[in-house]
Amino acid sequence: MENVAIIDLNFLDTNEAIASFLVETSHGPVLVETGPESTFEQLKEGILRNGYQLEEIKHVLLTHIHFDHAGAAWKLAETGAKIYVHPVGAPHLASPEKLWNSAKQIYGDEMERLWGEMQAIPEDQIIEVGHEEELVFGKIRFKALHTPGHATHHIAWKMKNVIFTGDVAGVKIKGGPAVPPCPPPDINIRDWEISMAILKAEKPECLFLTHFGIINNVDEHLDNLCYILHDWSKWIKPHFDANTDQQEVIPLFMEYTKIHLRSEGCDEDLIQVYEYANPSWMSVAGLYRYWRLKSQGRIN
Numbered sequence: 469m470e471n472v473a474i475i476d477l478n479f480l481d482t483n484e485a486i487a488s489f490l491v492e493t494s495h496g497p498v499l500v501e502t503g504p505e506s507t508f509e510q511l512k513e514g515i516l517r518n519g520y521q522l523e524e525i526k527h528v529l530l531t532h533i534h535f536d537h538a539g540a541a542w543k544l545a546e547t548g549a550k551i552y553v554h555p556v557g558a559p560h561l562a563s564p565e566k567l568w569n570s571a572k573q574i575y576g577d578e579m580e581r582l583w584g585e586m587q588a589i590p591e592d593q594i595i596e597v598g599h600e601e602e603l604v605f606g607k608i609r610f611k612a613l614h615t616p617g618h619a620t621h622h623i624a625w626k627m628k629n630v631i632f633t634g635d636v637a638g639v640k641i642k643g644g645p646a647v648p649p650c651p652p653p654d655i656n657i658r659d660w661e662i663s664m665a666i667l668k669a670e671k672p673e674c675l676f677l678t679h680f681g682i683i684n685n686v687d688e689h690l691d692n693l694c695y696i697l698h699d700w701s702k703w704i705k706p707h708f709d710a711n712t713d714q715q716e717v718i719p720l721f722m723e724y725t726k727i728h729l730r731s732e733g734c735d736e737d738l739i740q741v742y743e744y745a746n747p748s749w750m751s752v753a754g755l756y757r758y759w760r761l762k763s764q765g766r767i768n
């Protein structure tokens with residue numbers, strides 16, 4: 469795609485862990501994903517490298533409000549950008565304290581190093597976007613596809629014949645396999661399957677993954693992702709049923725995923741990048757929560 473630039477945010481000094489996308493339109497550049505605030509300088513450099521000043525970014529499209537995708541959105545709002553987001557995510561951008569504090573409980577002292585800061589975005593700069601709603605920038609249109617499963621507040625953005633998939637099309641880095649990021653609190657396997665069907669039904673020529681880059685064999689990629697999503701959730705289930713402490717399960721799951729990544733040809737460095745983009749402990753926590761809610765009949 470000639471009008472899409474992939475900006476590598478060099479998260480934790482690695483290549484191809486987190487991307488932001490700059491799309492040129494006749495109405496100025498549009499940014500899809502901001503990455504976390506901790507990589508804001510790299511984002512700024514990437515925008516400059518593509519011939520724009522930060523202040524020229526007036527439209528920022530978020531796939532969802534997790535820090536690795538939306539953490540720097542408030543910085544772009546400061547320089548005048550409008551932030552387009554799922555209605556469920558919008559209140560958290562206006563008052564990020566709850567989001568921040570619950571993450572702080574998980575990340576503790578690592579919080580700032582990983583994600584930087586997060587500040588409130590003025591409400592008049594937050595635009596909620598409904599399912600199949602279109603944003604029009606001259607000849608370029610973005611269609612919002614509400615795609616829960618990874619997060620309830622997830623949007624995949626279709627532009628022409630490509631889709632920016634956030635996390636709903638998984639993580640696939642440097643030729644490694646497709647894997648599903650499963651953080652708490654919203655994982656829902658059935659919703660995720662339906663969302664993948666929504667992506668397929670759009671018949672895109674390619675996908676842009678935030679972690680990381682272009683996917684051309686769309687259906688095969690999504691089928692592989694679906695397989696691993698079920699594989700992981702089935703792997704976790706007996707541990708959940710046996711009430712095994714999550715701390716005991718994390719190293720076992722890490723080993724399990726490592727064996728999978730190695731069998732797909734990943735070396736140790738690449739396994740580390742996968743771990744940065746999609747930490748194993750987070751997927752254990754997310755899938756435990758999924759099975760708990762399911763066993764309580766609170767989700768389908």
Ligand SMILES: [Zn+2]
Nearest residue numbers: 534536537635
């Ligand atoms: Zn992510």
